[in-house]
Amino acid sequence: MVVRISISRNRRCSDEEDICHNRWHPDIKPAAEVEPGEEVVLETRDAFDGQITDAPSVDDVVRADLGVVHPLTGPIYVKGAEPGDVLAVHILDIxxxxxxxxVNVPGFGFLRDVFRDPYKIRWRISGFYAESPDLPNVRVPGAPFxxxxxxxxSxxxxTKWRSREDEVAKKxxxxxxxxxxxxxxxxxxxxSEGLRTIPPRENGGNLDIKDLAPGSILYLPVFVKGALxxxxxxxxxxxxxxxxxTAIEMRASLRVKFEVVKDGMRRLGVTRPVFKPSPLVERFRNYFCLGGFNFHNAEDATQAARDAVLNMVSVLEGVGLNRYQAYLLFSVVGDLKLSQVVDVPNYTVSSCLPLDVFTKPIQLPV
Amino acid sequence: MVVRISISRNRRCSDEEDICHNRWHPDIKPAAEVEPGEEVVLETRDAFDGQITDAPSVDDVVRADLGVVHPLTGPIYVKGAEPGDVLAVHILDIxxxxxxxxVNVPGFGFLRDVFRDPYKIRWRISGFYAESPDLPNVRVPGAPFxxxxxxxxSxxxxTKWRSREDEVAKKxxxxxxxxxxxxxxxxxxxxSEGLRTIPPRENGGNLDIKDLAPGSILYLPVFVKGALxxxxxxxxxxxxxxxxxTAIEMRASLRVKFEVVKDGMRRLGVTRPVFKPSPLVERFRNYFCLGGFNFHNAEDATQAARDAVLNMVSVLEGVGLNRYQAYLLFSVVGDLKLSQVVDVPNYTVSSCLPLDVFTKPIQLPV
Amino acid sequence: MVVRISISRNRRCSDEEDICHNRWHPDIKPAAEVEPGEEVVLETRDAFDGQITDAPSVDDVVRADLGVVHPLTGPIYVKGAEPGDVLAVHILDIxxxxxxxxVNVPGFGFLRDVFRDPYKIRWRISGFYAESPDLPNVRVPGAPFxxxxxxxxSxxxxTKWRSREDEVAKKxxxxxxxxxxxxxxxxxxxxSEGLRTIPPRENGGNLDIKDLAPGSILYLPVFVKGALxxxxxxxxxxxxxxxxxTAIEMRASLRVKFEVVKDGMRRLGVTRPVFKPSPLVERFRNYFCLGGFNFHNAEDATQAARDAVLNMVSVLEGVGLNRYQAYLLFSVVGDLKLSQVVDVPNYTVSSCLPLDVFTKPIQLPV
Amino acid sequence: MVVRISISRNRRCSDEEDICHNRWHPDIKPAAEVEPGEEVVLETRDAFDGQITDAPSVDDVVRADLGVVHPLTGPIYVKGAEPGDVLAVHILDIxxxxxxxxVNVPGFGFLRDVFRDPYKIRWRISGFYAESPDLPNVRVPGAPFxxxxxxxxSxxxxTKWRSREDEVAKKxxxxxxxxxxxxxxxxxxxxSEGLRTIPPRENGGNLDIKDLAPGSILYLPVFVKGALxxxxxxxxxxxxxxxxxTAIEMRASLRVKFEVVKDGMRRLGVTRPVFKPSPLVERFRNYFCLGGFNFHNAEDATQAARDAVLNMVSVLEGVGLNRYQAYLLFSVVGDLKLSQVVDVPNYTVSSCLPLDVFTKPIQLPV
Structure with missing residues (x-):
């Protein structure tokens, strides 16, 4: 017996409040109840709740109502889960x-001061690969999560997170x-009370961790009865x-099952997301990388990462992509690694691009 | 014909000024001249120039003269290399x-405010693996660089870098x-003029990029005649x-050969280190990870990384390592990944530990 | 537009002759026509056409009508494909x-003289993994093909293949x-004329090549108009x-698209199946292997393989599996490699078992 | 303390009988005695004991005295090892x-009836890679064993093996x-009594198993006191x-240590070589494969392998290699896999070539 929560593709999250929400709040009613070990299939909406279309125009990006981000399917009440437990989420399939x-949404993104225009790459997903008319000669293998x-x-x-974020806003x-x-x-x-889903927090949320592909296990602390x-x-x-x-954003269907580890927060010390990465993720072998540095501020990983991305974008421009294609492609397949965070005052963040995604040879420096 | 620069193991860098230096400066005399394509073997000293011994005491760490860090073998004058070219360094073997x-040197390291004591783990390297009496039940496969x-x-x-760093110091x-x-x-x-080797810069230097293991190629801009x-x-x-x-620090023997890409800085846009990573690096399959966040400052990758490391250290304490063992082990085999740098105000830096290094089962949460 | 050929799960191949066949013959009518580049989804039956059930009894194995093996969905007529061309089959998804x-079917299998009894392991497939009540503590990640x-x-x-096989039968x-x-x-x-699907031939057929998972490309010579x-x-x-x-046999849904390489048989020299393996296949890292040898007949890879399997079965018996479980598990996840075929008179065939499939530690020699 | 057995590069095995032998016999005197756990470095000769030179001529291949194959360094007496034990050989480094x-030695090799001429490819090994003037545009990463x-x-x-091989010879x-x-x-x-080292046997010997690269562990049954x-x-x-x-044959230096598993032959069921493969071996990602079949003899893996190699050689001829280059290159980097050994009467042996070894693009069918 598999519990299945199906969505209507032509309706919006707000049309299906019984199975969809886009805020974090303890009082949202469960969409379903399951036993530990039971399999659940959740059909899910894309992050923009269907506002971005397959048309080439970026009007939809410009006009997108960001208040509806991210529509989530659920919550699922897991029987036996209580505050202090840990919920092991087995990612069975996506x-x-x-x-x-x-898409590049103006005012959002790591380099929003540099990339100010709306931009869109539409992808056609054929099972294992995605391809796009907006980015010729590129083929991206999937590792969905x-x-x-x-x-x-709770x-x-x-209340606590609200205060914490108010403090950050004040700064x-x-x-x-x-x-x-x-x-x-x-x-x-x-x-009015529900927390926005943009930032990740101790409850998981918008983790955006690519290692959570099928075969991974995510351990989350439980803060309310039933975990939700x-x-x-x-x-x-x-x-x-x-x-x-944004990544390659899409609707999908998630298959999971849950285990409840009693008193796991104390016993295992899990007070935030912990995970066993998917064996599916490492697909690429042929990388091109460059070192990014924070030359103008001591010990600043953010600046080093910024330098690494900007320089990679320049390199990709040199091989015929436009700047937005380069930036979005790196978002989809490029990796940022904290190579070192000790050689004061400069950190090294490497930006690495898998050349395997190019279906026609390109002339990179390396 | 292989050019070989040999060091005397029982002498210090300062005893062999003709083949060793520990500052960056354009006027240091070449130790050897080679043709592009010629193989060169450089025997190299460890980062502390032999000051750290195989004795269990940390007295050597406490008393270490950090002024001698890092003794470098060279420089090598590469014939035909001129400012504006790019030097392709083929890492053939180490x-x-x-x-x-x-070692943990007080006052140094990413978490130097937390880990204030000297600490030392001595490793016995037997070809493919390193093991230590100071960290039982751990075996680390090598990927030297x-x-x-x-x-x-130039x-x-x-002058320019000196000014830049003075600015940073002033802040x-x-x-x-x-x-x-x-x-x-x-x-x-x-x-008095030579730049310290601690930070990496556009000329490479203390990159500390693990991907530069044998089989990799490092592309460096050339700033002086002969590249040096x-x-x-x-x-x-x-x-x-x-x-x-610190990593697993050691003496070693590096085999390289060079190619000169004429006018490569302009033609390829290489104005800083660019590299093709080694196929040797990915050794591990079985990881345990946790998400680190910057809850108290917006968009701060450094804080998220800090959170990721501190939490990983706590987890490792839970399985029987002391805090210093945990911190040093993570330095040697753990990876920090910038999972996302966009979900404002919180970034996600994942800290991942390969469980494959434990030779006896440990009881981690995952 | 995706062409989809759907099957009725509660009917047999013989009930849907317009889209299903189990013999190779040039005169079988196409189930659909497609253009090169068009995506096609084929729902497919299992090898035994539904005769093997989820019940624990092996009665279904014993009574199975092997005359219906293997029901195939199709044929698909690919427009523009002509004899002498090569058909590139892109495996997009399964x-x-x-x-x-x-199952072990008496009278069939590599060691049919040793494993004479019917046996069945039923698998529950939950997306990424398969598990079975008949083989506890084992979990098999999928790489479907x-x-x-x-x-x-043609x-x-x-006629030619019929004669060739008659010759073999005579021996x-x-x-x-x-x-x-x-x-x-x-x-x-x-x-009466159609060739059985049991052996692979130049047209592909029962290749049983695990590398043909999603992301692979299979190149087949075209022998009739439309390729079929x-x-x-x-x-x-x-x-x-x-x-x-048998492997882990199942119904599935295959997504493919075709390219036609004109005159490819001559131009590329493709007169039999050629393929680019899937990047999905290598999932395992932790293997246990043993060397198998042909001590009693010179240069006999078949005997060396036999020795390698028999010895692996013995090893697995030593850790608590019964002989049939061991044999079937090896069929599903174990690899035979021709380590060498030159050291006369003995060849070395290694049998390798990925220990990663065991969810509870087992006590193997290695 | 590392025990080291050094050879003289300009002398032959017969000049150093105290540390070298080329036959298997229980009465050969130990070259050294070691304790379990102690590290040993064995310098080793190439398979032809230095007869093959760096000169382009194949005269050395033609004139090679095959009676001296394979010079082995040793034997090493491992203290405490007794018949019935198992010797765990940790391959620390090579x-x-x-x-x-x-080389292709006439009268030897899997396809000796087809490849009848002497041939030689000389390799220059620069640490991680080997390259050859005799095979341009190819670079082979190493995984030495x-x-x-x-x-x-014993x-x-x-006596027993001698009889067994006489039986095979009689057939x-x-x-x-x-x-x-x-x-x-x-x-x-x-x-006169010593067994030739050409075939592998229960004692290991000429296993030619590429998985035995550094990081692997080989378990061998012990037949005489001290294991030898x-x-x-x-x-x-x-x-x-x-x-x-032949592979890429070379002199080398092997670092090993031994463990003795008391009564391991009975307790673990190890009566022949068993091994844990090296994590170093899987280097390649981009393969081209083709299926080989035994169309003319039922259930004959040897013939299917032969078909697979012959067809791969044809494909490589199509891209500009001569037949011997193709055959030798496949010997060095190509893999034979027993894809299936059940689909009667035809087996599928796939021959797979890693395209990663080509430094200039080649035009293969795939």
């Missing part, structure tokens, strides 16, 4: 949709506070970094 | 020594300015991050 | 069913001649050797 | 020489009987099959 997209996957916060955590940080516009569920006080597990925002492929802010 | 060490590998800066760059950054104490060569003005290539500070194994500041 | 089985995949022979080849070889019993299509002369491509007999996982004669 | 060769590695037979086994098999010509040691009765371990015939690289009869 079936991709046939359409995917990568759920960008957003997590459990409900009421205490809701000038880029924080999206709770906002009832676009919120699902729409009823109050959830719509939800997932959405599937990615067909993503590099470490997801630099432009 | 033969490890039998002794290696990993040169921590420090680079070419000489006089202009020397409170951790910068080691030129210092004649311990400098090799000892003659002035090189000793040097290398040292070999690592038998290192994780992405090298968090405690 | 979606597994939830039920799989591995079509066991049988090929194109129609009339000339039908005492194990050959299954054409047999109208169970044949689909049932109409004559196809039923068919596939079936999907395997969720199989070792090199498939020693017991 | 340091290649700078010169290697691959000892082709011949084993322990002494007197009973000597017309290609067997090399004991032969005092070229034998080391030269003293009788060892020279020997090794030689190092290969820098070899494919599964070693079809032309």
């Amino acid at each position: 079936t991709p949709d046939e359409f995917g997209f990568t 759920m960008g957003t996957i997590g459990v409900a916060p 009421r205490e955590l809701l 000038g940080g880029y924080v999206l506070p709770p906002d009832p516009r676009g919120a699902v569920p729409r009823r109050e006080p959830i719509a 597990f939800s997932a959405g925002d599937a990615h067909f492929a993503q590099g470490n970094g997801e630099v432009c802010g | 033969t490890p020594d039998e002794f290696g060490f990993t 040169m921590g420090t590998i680079g070419v000489a800066p 006089r202009e760059l020397l 409170g950054g951790y910068v080691l300015p030129p210092d004649p104490r311990g400098a090799v060569p000892r003659r002035e003005p090189i000793a 290539f040097s290398a040292g500070d070999a690592h038998f194994a290192q994780g992405n991050g090298e968090v405690c500041g | 979606t597994p069913d939830e039920f799989g089985f591995t 079509m066991g049988t995949i090929g194109v129609a022979p 009339r000339e080849l039908l 005492g070889g194990y050959v299954l001649p054409p047999d109208p019993r169970g044949a689909v299509p049932r109409r004559e002369p196809i039923a 491509f068919s596939a079936g007999d999907a395997h969720f996982a199989q070792g090199n050797g498939e020693v017991c004669g | 340091t290649p020489d700078e010169f290697g060769f691959t 000892m082709g011949t590695i084993g322990v002494a037979p 007197r009973e086994l000597l 017309g098999g290609y067997v090399l009987p004991p032969d005092p010509r070229g034998a080391v040691p030269r003293r009788e009765p060892i020279a 371990f020997s090794a030689g015939d190092a290969h820098f690289a070899q494919g599964n099959g070693e079809v032309c009869g």
Whole structure:
């Protein structure tokens, strides 16, 4: 017996409040109840809830209502799970949709000050590979995973995280506070209190960790009775970094089963997401890399990463991609690695691009 | 015909100024001249120039003269290389020594505010693996590379980098300015002007990139006639991050050959280190990972990395390692990955430990 | 537009003659016509056409009508393909069913003289992994492929292959001649003339090559107009050797697209199956192997392979599997490698078992 | 303390009888005694004992005295090892020489009836890679291992194996009987009784298993007191099959240590070589393969392998290699896999060539 939560492709999350939500809140009603060990299939919406279309125009990107990000299927009430336990989420399978997209949303992304324009790459997913008319001679093998996957916060955590993020905002940080516009569920006080799903937190959420492909196990602390597990925002492929802010975004179907580790938070010391990576992820062998550095601020990994991406974009421009293609392609398949974080004052962040994705030879320096 | 530069194991860098230096400066005399395509074998000293011994005491760590870091073998004058060219360095082989060490030097390392004590793990290297009496039940497969590998800066760059680092220091950054104490060569003005080798720069240098194992190719911009290539500070194994500041440090023997790409800086856009990673590096399959976050500062990869390491150390303490063993082991085999740098305000840096290094089963959460 | 050929799960191949056949013959009518580049999804039956059930009893194995092996979905007429061309079959995706089985059919299999009893292992496939109540503590990751995949022979080849196999049979070889019993299509002369699908031939057919997982490309010579491509007999996982004669057999859904290489047989020299293996296949890292030898006959790879399997079965008995479990498990995940075929008179065939499939530690010699 | 057995490069095995032998016999005197756990470095000769030179002429191949094949360094007496025990041989490291060769010796090799001429490819080994003036645009990464590695037979086994091979010879098999010509040691009765090292046997010997690269562990049954371990015939690289009869042959230096598993033959069921493969071996990602079949004899893996190699040679001829280059290259890097040994009457042996070895693009069908 497999529990299946199906979505209607032509409806929006707000049309199916009983199985979909886009805020984190402990009072959202479960979409289903399952036993540990039982398999569950969750059909999931894409991160933009269907707003991005297969048309070449970027009008949809410009007009996208970001208040609806990320529609999540669930929550699932796992019987026997109680605060203090750990929920082991076995990622059994992720079936991709046939359409995917990568977009640059102005004002969002790692290099949003540099890449200010809307941009869109539409992907045709044929099982193992994705290809795009907007990025010729590139073929990306998939290693799908759920960008957003997590459990409900407790009421205490809701308050605590809210305060923590207010503090960050006060320091000038880029924080999206709770906002009832676009919120699902729409009823109050959830719509006004519910935390936005953009940042990852101790409950998981928008982890965007590419290692969570099929075969992986994600361990999450349980903060409320039943754990209240939800997932959405599937990615067909993503590099470490997801630099432009999106991966190959798609609808998908997630198959999972749960185990409950009693008192796991204390016994195992799991107070945040812990995981066993998927054996599926390492697909590439032929990389081109360059070292990025933070020459102008001491011990700043963010700047070193920025340098690594900017230089990679320049290299890709040299082989015929436009700057946005380069940036988005790196977001989808490129990896950022913290090569060293000790050689003061400069850190080394390497940006690595798998040349295997090019179906026609390109003339890179290496 | 292979050119070979041999060192005397019982002498120090300062005893062999004709083949060893520990500062970057354009006026250091070549140790040898080679043709492109010619093979060169460089015997190299460890990063501390032999100061760290195989004795269990950490007195040597405490008393270490850091002014002599890093003794480099070279420079090699590559015929035909001129400013504006690119030097392709083919890493043909690296033969490890039998002794290696990993140390925590107080005041140095990614978490130097937390790990304040001297600590030492001595390694016995038996070809493919390293093992240590100071870290029982652990066996580390090697993928050796040169921590420090680079070419000489021009006089202009020397000045420019000096200014740049002064700026960083003025902002409170951790910068080691030129210092004649311990400098090799000892003659002035090189000793006082020569740049310290601690940070990596556009000329390569202390890159600490683990992908530069045998089979890799490193492309470096050429800033002076002959390129003046040097290398040292070999690592038998290192994780992405090298968090405690040292890897498995050792003497070694590097075999390289060079190609000169004329006008490569302009033609290829190579103005900093670019590389083709070694196919040797990916050895592990069975990882345990956890997500690190920057909850208290927006968009701060450094803090997220810090969180990832601190939490991994806690996990390892839970399985019987002491905190220093945990920190040093992670430095040697653990990887930091920038999983995402876009989900504002929180970044996700994953810390991943290969469980394959444990020769006796340990009881990790995953 | 994706062409889809759907099967009825509760019907047999003989109930759907328009889309299913189990003999090779040039006169079988196409189930569909497609253009090169067009995607096609073929739902496929298992090798035994549904005769093997999820019940524990082996009665179904004993009573199985082997005349219906292997039901193939198709043929697909590829427009523009003509004799002398090469058909490039891009394996885009294979979606597994939830039920799989591995059986030992008396009188069949590499060691049929030793393993004479019927045996069955039923698998539950949950996306990435298969598990079985009949083989506890084992979990097999999938790398699905079509066991049988090929194109129609020409009339000339039908005759030629028939003669060739008659010759082999005359020498005492194990050959299954054409047999109208169970044949689909049932109409004559196809039923009586059609070649059995058991052996692979120049047209592909029952290749049982595990490398043909998603992402692979199979190149087949074209012998008739339209190529007449068919596939079936999907395997969720199989070792090199498939020693017991079955893999993890299942229904599945294959997504493919075709390219036609004009005059490819002559131009490329492709007169038999050629392939680019899937990057998906290498999943395992932790193997146990032993060397098998042909001590009693010179230069006999078959005997060396036999020795390698028999010894592996003994080793697995030593860790608690019964002999049939051991033999079937090796068929599903174990690899036979021709380590050397030159050291006269003894060849070395290594049998290698991935220990990664055991979910509880076992006590192997290594 | 490392025990080291050094050879004189300009002398022959027969000049150093105290540390070298080329026959298997229980009465050969140990070259050294070691404790379990102690590291031993064995310098080893190439398989032809230096007869093959770096000169382009094949005269040395034609005139080679095959009676001296394979000079082995040893034997090593391992303290505490007794008949019935198992000797675990930890392959710690193998340091290649700078010169290697691959030859076709008339009358030897898998396809000796087809490839009847002497041929030689000389390799220049630069650490990680080998390249050859005799095979332009090819670069082979190394994964060195000892082709011949084993322990002494008991007197009973000597007699038994002798009889067994006589039986095979009587059936017309290609067997090399004991032969005092070229034998080391030269003293009788060892020279006349000692078994030739060409075939592998239960004691290991000429296993030619490429998985025995550094990091592997080889388990051998112990037949005499002290085990009497020997090794030689190092290969820098070899494919599964070693079809032309030689790999990249070289002098080398092997570092090993031993463990003795008391009563291991009975307790573990190890009565022949068992091994844990090296994690070093899988280097390649980009393969081209074709299926080989035994169309003319039922269930004959040898013929299917032959078909697979012959067809691969034809394909390689199509891209500009001559037939001998193709055959020798496949011997060095190509793999033979027993894809299936059940689909009667035809087996499928796939021959797979890693395209990664070509440094200039070639135009293969795939």
